[in-house]
Amino acid sequence: MTSATFSSETAQASGQARAVLVGVDLGPGSSFDPTLDELGLLAESAGDQVVGKVLAKRKSPDPALFVGSGKADEIKLLVQAHGAHGVIFDQALSPAQQRNLERHLGVPVSDRTALILEIFAARAQSHEGKLQVELARLQYIATRLVRRWTHLERQQGGIGTRGGPGEAQIELDRRMIGDRIKSIKERLEKVKRQRGTQRRARERSGTFRVSLVGYTNAGKSTLFNALTKARSYAANQLFATLDTTTRSLYLGEAGRSVSLSDTVGFIRDLPHKLVEAFQATLQEAADANLLLHVIDASSPLLHEQQVEVERVLEEIGAEGIPQILVYNKLDAIEPAQRPRALRDELELGAGHRVPRVFVSALTGEGLDLLRQMIAEHAVPPPSPADDGQVQVLPDGTPTAGPGRAAGYH
Incomplete structure (x- = not known):
C-alpha cells in the first residue's frame, strides 16, 4: 500500500x-x-x-x-x-x-x-559545540562527499573557509577530511579532560548536580529558565539549543543550592556519530546525581519519545542515575485529560517505580512540587544513626550521634 x-x-x-x-x-x-x-x-x-x-x-x-x-x-x-x-x-x-x-x-x-547534522551545524554556538558538530558531519560525509541544496551555500562554513557546509563537502577530499577529524578529536579530548577537572572540583565541593534531559522540544529550556530565572534561548522548534548551560538553583526546602544543567535534546534515530561526538556534552547527564527527564505531556507520542530518551541514556551510561519524570506542558492538556494528582509514581516494570510530577513551565503550575522533589533527593532523609541518640555496637562501643550520615550518598 x-x-x-x-x-x-x-x-x-x-x-x-x-x-x-x-x-x-x-x-x-x-x-x-x-x-x-x-x-x-x-x-x-x-x-x-x-x-x-x-x-x-x-x-x-x-x-x-x-x-x-x-x-x-x-x-x-x-x-x-x-x-x-x-x-x-x-x-x-x-x-x-x-x-x-x-x-x-x-x-x-x-x-x-x-x-539533523545540518540543523546542529546551524545551531551550535559554543566553540566546543561547533567542534562536536563538525566532527559528526565530517564522519558522515567522508563516504559521500555530496551537498544538499542551494540555501546551504549562503551559510558560513565551519572548516576555516568561506562558504557553507555544502561547498566544504565538495572541496575536501577524504585525506583532508581524515586529517581534520584527527585534529578535532584531539581538541575534543582536551575539552573532555577540562570537563573532568571541573567535575572533580564540583565533587570535592559537594555540589549536587541535576541535569535536564528529554526529547527535543519537550520544553527543557523553558523549564530551565522558569526554575533558575535564566534567559537561555527557548523556542517552539526542534533543537532550539545545543550547548549545555549550567546555573545555580537555590532550594529553600533543602537550605542549599544545587547545580542545574540544560542539555541537548534527543530525537528518534539520533545519529550514533552525533551521540559519539557530543560525548563531552552528554557527560554532564552521565555525571549527574539526579536527572529531570522532561516529557511533553501533550504529545500523542510521549511514550515512544520517553523510550527513545531512555535508550540514549543507556548508550551514554546514564541509565542508573535516579530520575524524576517531569511531564511538562500541563497547560496544553485538555481539562478532561488532566491528572487527578500533580505528583505520583509511575511503574516502569519489574517493580521499579519512578517519581513523576506534572508541571507547566509556561504558567508555573507544579513547579513548587518539582522543587520539593529535587530537594528531597538533594538532602535524603537521615538514617537511624541520626536520630539524636547514641548508638551502641554489639561490642559495647558507642557510635557517633547526630550528623553521622549527613550528606548525599
Whole structure:
C-alpha cells in the first residue's frame, strides 16, 4: 500500500528550498512515522518548506533506489509538479542509494541523518559545540562527499573557509577530511579532560548536580529558565539549543543550592556519530546525581519519545542515575485529560517505580512540587544513626550521634 499527499501551496517564499518528504514502512521493528510530521519539523528547522509527502511500504529497502523504481518515478513526478529543490528521506540512505536517487530524480537527495547534522551545524554556538558538530558531519560525509541544496551555500562554513557546509563537502577530499577529524578529536579530548577537572572540583565541593534531559522540544529550556530565572534561548522548534548551560538553583526546602544543567535534546534515530561526538556534552547527564527527564505531556507520542530518551541514556551510561519524570506542558492538556494528582509514581516494570510530577513551565503550575522533589533527593532523609541518640555496637562501643550520615550518598 502506498500513498502520496500534496501541500496546498507551492511554496513561493523566497530563500526557502522546496522539499518533498519520503517515508517508508519497512514492517515491524522499523522506525516509521505515517504522518511525517517530525521530519517536516526538522525540514522547517533547516530552512526548507515542505511541498509534498510520499509514503511507501516495502518488506526491505531496494538496494539501488531504496524505494524501488516505480515509487522513484512517482517521487520524480511530484518533484517536477511542485518545482521542488530536493527530496528528504525519513530513513538513512546508503551512499550508493543516495547517488542513484539523485541521478534518477534530478535533484539533491538527503536523509534524516544529514538533516539533523545540518540543523546542529546551524545551531551550535559554543566553540566546543561547533567542534562536536563538525566532527559528526565530517564522519558522515567522508563516504559521500555530496551537498544538499542551494540555501546551504549562503551559510558560513565551519572548516576555516568561506562558504557553507555544502561547498566544504565538495572541496575536501577524504585525506583532508581524515586529517581534520584527527585534529578535532584531539581538541575534543582536551575539552573532555577540562570537563573532568571541573567535575572533580564540583565533587570535592559537594555540589549536587541535576541535569535536564528529554526529547527535543519537550520544553527543557523553558523549564530551565522558569526554575533558575535564566534567559537561555527557548523556542517552539526542534533543537532550539545545543550547548549545555549550567546555573545555580537555590532550594529553600533543602537550605542549599544545587547545580542545574540544560542539555541537548534527543530525537528518534539520533545519529550514533552525533551521540559519539557530543560525548563531552552528554557527560554532564552521565555525571549527574539526579536527572529531570522532561516529557511533553501533550504529545500523542510521549511514550515512544520517553523510550527513545531512555535508550540514549543507556548508550551514554546514564541509565542508573535516579530520575524524576517531569511531564511538562500541563497547560496544553485538555481539562478532561488532566491528572487527578500533580505528583505520583509511575511503574516502569519489574517493580521499579519512578517519581513523576506534572508541571507547566509556561504558567508555573507544579513547579513548587518539582522543587520539593529535587530537594528531597538533594538532602535524603537521615538514617537511624541520626536520630539524636547514641548508638551502641554489639561490642559495647558507642557510635557517633547526630550528623553521622549527613550528606548525599
